[in-house]
Amino acid sequence: xxxxxxxxxxxxxxxxxxxxxxxxxxxxxxxxxxxxxxxxxxxxxxxxxxxxxxxxxxxxxxxxxxxxxxxxxxxxxxxxxxxxxxxxxxxxxxxxxxxxxxxxxxxxxxxxxxxxxxxxxxxxxxxxxxxxxxxxxxxxxxxxxxxxxxxxxxxxxxxxxxxxxxxxxxxxxxxxxxxxxxxxxxxxxxxxxxxxxxxxxxxxxxxxxxxxxxxxxxxxxxxxxxxxxxxxxxxxxxxxxxxxxxxxxxxxxxxxxxxxxxxxxxxxxxxxxxxxxxxxxxxxxxxxxxxxxxxxxx
Amino acid sequence: xxxxxxxxxxxxxxxxxxxxxxxxxxxxxxxxxxxxxxxxxxxxxxxxxxxxxxxxxxxxxxxxxxxxxxxxxxxxxxxxxxxxxxxxxxxxxxxxxxxxxxxxxxxxxxxxxxxxxxxxxxxxxxxxxxxxxxxxxxxxxxxxxxxxxxxxxxxxxxxxxxxxxxxxxxxxxxxxxxxxxxxxxxxxxxxxxxxxxxxxxxxxxxxxxxxxxxxxxxxxxxxxxxxxxxxxxxxxxxxxxxxxxxxxxxxxxxxxxxxxxxxxxxxxxxxxxxxxxxxxxxxxxxxxxxxxxxxxxx
Numbered sequence: 001x002x003x004x005x006x007x008x009x010x011x012x013x014x015x016x017x018x019x020x021x022x023x024x025x026x027x028x029x030x031x032x033x034x035x036x037x038x039x040x041x042x043x044x045x046x047x048x049x050x051x052x053x054x055x056x057x058x059x060x061x062x063x064x065x066x067x068x069x070x071x072x073x074x075x076x077x078x079x080x081x082x083x084x085x086x087x088x089x090x091x092x093x094x095x096x097x098x099x100x101x102x103x104x105x106x107x108x109x110x111x112x113x114x115x116x117x118x119x120x121x122x123x124x125x126x127x128x129x130x131x132x133x134x135x136x137x138x139x140x141x142x143x144x145x146x147x148x149x150x151x152x153x154x155x156x157x158x159x160x161x162x163x164x165x166x167x168x169x170x171x172x173x174x175x176x177x178x179x180x181x182x183x184x185x186x187x188x189x190x191x192x193x194x195x196x197x198x199x200x201x202x203x204x205x206x207x208x209x210x211x212x213x214x215x216x217x218x219x220x221x222x223x224x225x226x227x228x229x230x231x232x233x234x235x236x237x238x239x240x241x242x243x244x245x246x247x248x249x250x251x252x253x254x255x256x257x258x259x260x261x262x263x264x265x266x267x268x269x270x271x272x273x274x275x276x277x278x279x280x281x282x283x284x285x286x287x288x289x290x291x292x293x294x295x296x297x298x
Numbered sequence: 299x300x301x302x303x304x305x306x307x308x309x310x311x312x313x314x315x316x317x318x319x320x321x322x323x324x325x326x327x328x329x330x331x332x333x334x335x336x337x338x339x340x341x342x343x344x345x346x347x348x349x350x351x352x353x354x355x356x357x358x359x360x361x362x363x364x365x366x367x368x369x370x371x372x373x374x375x376x377x378x379x380x381x382x383x384x385x386x387x388x389x390x391x392x393x394x395x396x397x398x399x400x401x402x403x404x405x406x407x408x409x410x411x412x413x414x415x416x417x418x419x420x421x422x423x424x425x426x427x428x429x430x431x432x433x434x435x436x437x438x439x440x441x442x443x444x445x446x447x448x449x450x451x452x453x454x455x456x457x458x459x460x461x462x463x464x465x466x467x468x469x470x471x472x473x474x475x476x477x478x479x480x481x482x483x484x485x486x487x488x489x490x491x492x493x494x495x496x497x498x499x500x501x502x503x504x505x506x507x508x509x510x511x512x513x514x515x516x517x518x519x520x521x522x523x524x525x526x527x528x529x530x531x532x533x534x535x536x537x538x539x540x541x542x543x544x545x546x547x548x549x550x551x552x553x554x555x556x557x558x559x560x561x562x563x564x565x566x567x568x569x570x571x572x573x574x575x576x577x578x579x580x581x582x583x584x585x586x587x588x589x590x591x592x593x594x595x596x
Contacts, residue, residue, distance in 0.1 A: 076519075084520075112520055119516040119523075149479075150512060166512040168478075175473040180466075181447075207505035208543045210536070214448060214464040218417040221374075222382075222410055225417075238508070245506045 007298060012066045013058060014291035016124060017073035018042050019149075023284070026062040031292055035062050043078045051079040055105060068295055070108040070287075071124035074099070084112035084121060088160040091130040091290065095297030108294060113163050120166050125152045128258055128283050131290020133159045137281055138256045145246055145255060145271075146283070147239075147263040149174075153246035156253075163249075169242040170263075173235060182217055185230035192269040195229035199236025200270040204244050212237045239270040247274060259283045305596055310364045311356060312589035314422060315371035316340050317447075321582070324360040329590055333360050341376045349377040353403060366593055368406040368585075369422035372397070382410035382419060386458040389428040389588065393595030406592060411461050418464050423450045426556055426581050429588020431457045435579055436554045443544055443553060443569075444581070445561040447472075451544035454551075461547075467540040468561075471533060480515055483528035490567040493527035497534025498568040502542050510535045537568040545572060557581045 011028045020042035026035035046054050055067060074082035082099045089111045098106040110123035125146045132138035133156055144154040149171050154164040177186040190196065203212060216234050219225035225233065255271055255278040257264040264280040271278045309326045318340035324333035344352050353365060372380035380397045387409045396404040408421035423444045430436035431454055442452040447469050452462040475484040488494065501510060514532050517523035523531065553569055553576040555562040562578040569576045 112516075114520065114522070118510075118513050119520045120513060121516045121519055165509050166516070167506075167509045168512045169508055171478060172508055175477055179473055179477055180469060208465075208546075209507055210467055210470055210539060211463050211465045211543050212416075214466045215416050215418060218410075218419045218464070221419055222412065222417045224412070241508060245509050248506075 008066060008068075008295045010065070011063075012068055012295055013062050014288070014295070015058065015067060015069045015071075015073070016127070016287050016291075017069055017071040017078070018124060019044055019072050022071075023287075024058050024062055025288060025291070026065065027288075027292060027295070033288060037061055043072045043075070051101075055102075066104040066106075068098075068106050068108065068291055068298075069101075070127045070291065074107040074110060075123055080107055082107050082109045085109045087111060087113045087115075087164070088157070088162050089126065089130075090160045091134055091293050092297060094126060094130065095294045098294070098298060106298060108291075111161055111164070113165075115163060120164055122152055122164060122166070125154070126161060127290035127294065128286035129154050129156065129161060129290075130159065131288070131293055132256070132258060132281060132286035134293045135286070135289035137286060137289065138258075139254055142253045143246070143249060143251050143255045145257045145267050145278075147257070147259045147267050151242050151246075151267075153249065155249055155251060165245065167242045167245055169238045173238055176213065176234065177231075182213065182230070182234065185216060185220060185227060186234055188228050188231040190235040190266065191232050192265060193229070193232050195225070196232040196236040196266070197269060197273055199233045200240035200243070201273040203237050203240030204247075204270065204274040207241070207244070209237065209241045235266065236270065239266050240273065243267065243270045243274055247276065254279065256281055258286055306364060306366075306593045308363070309361075310366055310593055311360050312586070312593070313356065313365060313367045313369075313371070314425070314585050315367055315369040315376070316422060317342055317370050320369075321585075322356050322360055323586060323589070324363065325586075325590060325593070331586060335359055341370045341373070349399075353400075364402040364404075366396075366404050366406065366589055366596075367399075368425045368589065372405040372408060373421055378405055380405050380407045383407045385409060385411045385413075385462070386455070386460050387424065387428075388458045389432055389591050390595060392424060392428065393592045396592070396596060404596060406589075409459055409462070411463075413461060418462055420450055420462060420464070423452070424459060425588035425592065426584040427452050427454065427459060427588075428457065429586070429591055430554070430556060430579060430584035432591045433584070433587035435584060435587065436556075437552055439551050441544070441547060441549050441551045441553045443555045443565050443576075445555070445557045445565050449540050449544075449565075451547065453547055453549060463543065463547075465540045465543055467536045471536055474511065474532065475529075480511065480528070480532065483514060483518060483525060484532055486526050486529040488533040488564065489530050490563060491527070491530050493523070494530040494534035494564070495567060495571055497531045498538035498541070499571040501535050501538030502545075502568065502572040505539070505542070507535065507539045533564065534568065537564055538571065541565065541568045541572055545574065552577065554579055556584055
């Protein structure tokens with residue numbers, strides 16, 4: 001592993017530690033992935049003062065190695081509140097600003113954006129996006145979509161995060177599915193079918209989301225939509241709106257969609273309705289690329 | 299009470315029966331309100347086959363009178379599923395299409411809209427809107443906003459509901475307040491302050507709601523917004539968006555806002571940011587006007 005820092009010469013454990021779960025990867029001295037696990041111990045399930053124990057658990061499973069931690073573990077609800085690195089932010093900036101929570105535990109900072117009269121923050125996605133660019137999986141100049149609970153539209157310029165914008169799409173769909181008047185209509189799995197494409201095409205070009213959502217119920221009640229199409233239609237409305245917001249950035253750069261395949265395929269389909277091509281990338285692969293690149297630089 | 303039908307000559311009870319509560323009003327033989335009560339027995343709290351008992355309870359409280367019922371009581375989750383009257387719909391159309399659930403119990407139909415490639419439904423608001431117009435509280439040609447769990451924008455033309463559009467504003471605010479990542483930021487009461495007005499002015503003219511909502515959290519985290527302003531700001535974003543959708547109807551008609559004062563004042567403030575004047579009307583007064591006018595016609 002050329003240029004690798006002595007700190008991590010015997011291998012290390014990289015952790016993508018989110019709000020509701022965590023994924024840990026053992027990277028060996030040759031820079032190869034040599035083990036991994038995922039569990040539901042997101043930061044919200046760790047009691048106050050419990051991070052030392054939560055860390056010990058990771059070492060029990062993957063070995064007594066130094067740890068490089070990214071994601072919500074560095075937030076005000078995590079182990080240590082690590083200051084955000086402002087845009088434009090490169091992989092070097094992330095490496096320079098890690099905070100040592102212990103002698104062998106470093107936390108990667110998130111990235112903040114202030115501009116256009118608005119504020120935005122991310123923690124975790126920056127490792128994947130900049131890692132993907134460093135590994136050549138993403139173009140040096142690109143528009144990246146990173147769907148999940150919150151989608152992040154990231155403008156990448158010369159391998160720097162130039163700006164980004166968060167859209168609450170995944171969370172809104174969950175709220176509607178779990179708790180809203182649409183709940184009983186949204187239990188079917190979402191498919192890329194005509195209902196999804198019609199809805200996405202509509203909202204890519206039209207803006208009335210909180211009205212369109214109610215129309216799902218009205219259409220089913222009046223017999224204009226099959227109940228089994230409602231979930232796909234509602235998802236199409238939300239993701240089409242998301243894509244419209246993402247594409248307001250005036251860039252012709254290729255769109256890279258990063259994340260879990262069951263989500264990236266939906267965004268790819270919605271982008272297709274906006275006549276934009278895209279490539280789908282595996283978020284895990286990008287994370288591994290990013291965490292290795294940061295380790296090299298510390 | 300001139301022109302009053304013989305059916306209701308000795309007075310009657312009008313009921314606005316919603317999903318989560320009901321309000322009943324005793325109207326005496328002179329057409330005056332002579333009693334009322336409100337309770338939490340919305341249709342969802344009435345067990346299957348329990349509507350006869352729920353009706354008896356109303357008579358126990360207000361007297362053994364005929365009943366004229368409006369709202370969700372006529373839905374597929376209510377007592378009887380009363381077919382919607384399609385737009386354009388007048389107060390005569392409502393009266394002509396009441397369904398008798400018993401010998402002395404009539405249910406007022408809701409109104410449906412199919413047009414502009416979309417579907418919409420209402421149950422309950424039609425009595426208030428057409429009642430308000432009949433009583434001269436609302437112009438014969440008007441744009442009516444009826445905020446609540448769902449806001450209804452109603453285009454009134456020569457005292458007919460010409461078209462309408464539902465916006466899920468109130469429900470979205472509740473979902474965000476109760477269950478979302480913004481929850482801890484939205485517990486303060488909503489005020490018409492600078493935060494509310496700034497947010498409403500922004501979304502009256504800009505469309506990116508699911509991104510703007512996340513910016514509330516990012517702004518607080520980055521110290522750009524006071525936590526105590528977050529609820530008013532988020533409410534301003536939602537209601538400003540709602541107003542933008544409502545004003546897409548090309549009408550110069552005066553805007554009447556009908557409902558509970560704590561909501562109508564928010565919509566009035568947001569309409570002000572769009573440079574549209576409005577009048578605020580008490581929804582209860584409009585309901586009483588409407589239910590009396592329907593009784594006259596049956």
